[in-house]
Amino acid sequence: MRKETTDMFTTALFDLDGTLLRMTNEDFFDIMLASYRRMFADLMPVDNIREVFFKVIGEVINHMSERTNEQVFYDGFARYCGQENIAEFRRRLLDYYKNDYGELRAATHPNAEMIEAVRLLKEKGFTLVMATNPVFPDEGVAQRVSWAGLSLDEFDYVTSFAEDRYAKPHVEFFYDILKKLGRDVSECLYVGNDRYEDMAATGTGITTWLIDGYVRTRPDRNFDHSYRGRPKAFLQFVRELPPVR
Structure with a gap:
């Protein structure tokens, strides 16, 4: 499945582990x-x-x-x-x-193309969400984001272990974020590497991008995606997106 209309995107949601931060779980x-x-x-x-x-x-x-x-x-x-x-x-x-x-940190590596993609989206006026699964103490998120070569200050919203009640792959996780931001699913792009947890966003109508390189799958519990490609392809996709009006 491939979504062709991209001129309405205003918000990009990112998984962290295996997506912005190269690692094997x-x-x-x-x-x-x-x-x-x-x-x-x-x-x-x-x-x-x-x-x-x-x-x-x-x-x-x-x-x-x-x-x-x-x-x-x-x-x-x-x-x-x-x-x-x-x-x-x-x-x-x-x-x-x-x-x-x-x-x-020894088990992780930053990805230059994902760093550039995040910063380019910021320049284009996108609302950026650090949508890591909030199932571990928040104290670790800022550190892992820094290992990815980024800062939490670059994101407009960050999911929270201490405050959130939902987690991926439940659609309530995605709907809760959108409700807090006042966004419609049609405005959003979710970027992740897990065909079960991350691509579950397709169940809400959110456009999804599956990042190749550290793809995680389940034997019988995988969801479809709108786009798929390595970080280089995702960066090119971002370059072609129009700025937020």
Whole structure:
């Protein structure tokens, strides 16, 4: 599927990991979970930390309650470390983001063409959204954006672990952003590398661009996309977009 009418775009929403920031989730999580094992060995069983971690993240992604994603996250980990230890769990986790999270940078690389595309869209008057999945503490987002060669100051809206109640691939995640910005789906372009989480935006009517290079798929849970190509092709697409009127 290919959308030909692009003169109405006013807003570009970007996934971060694997899209603006070149990385493989497997390498990234291997490093992070090794740190979790060290940090929490005295608070909770860590032999199955990968299973626990992804189970809790799954709960954050799939809940449809009035709780924020942050509340669901800590409620989930409280089942494993105990409610009496959750304050200490949180303190250590936030200390990790402040002091040691930078070790994950070794599993990532910036992409010059995506940096140029973001800045060109900004010059053309687009509203830019950092639409990373808000399922991890916000303290890590600014760092990962900086590893991508960008700054959160370049974005007009950033999804929030502490404030948001939805996550990809649920369409409510995308609708919630558009509601906050006062945008119609016809005005928006969503750019991501995940055929399940990111391309779920097609379910709202948002035009989507699948970035090749670090494409993530699921065996039976992939969505269609409007455009597909490597960062070089996306940059050329951006160059051809008219400025926002």
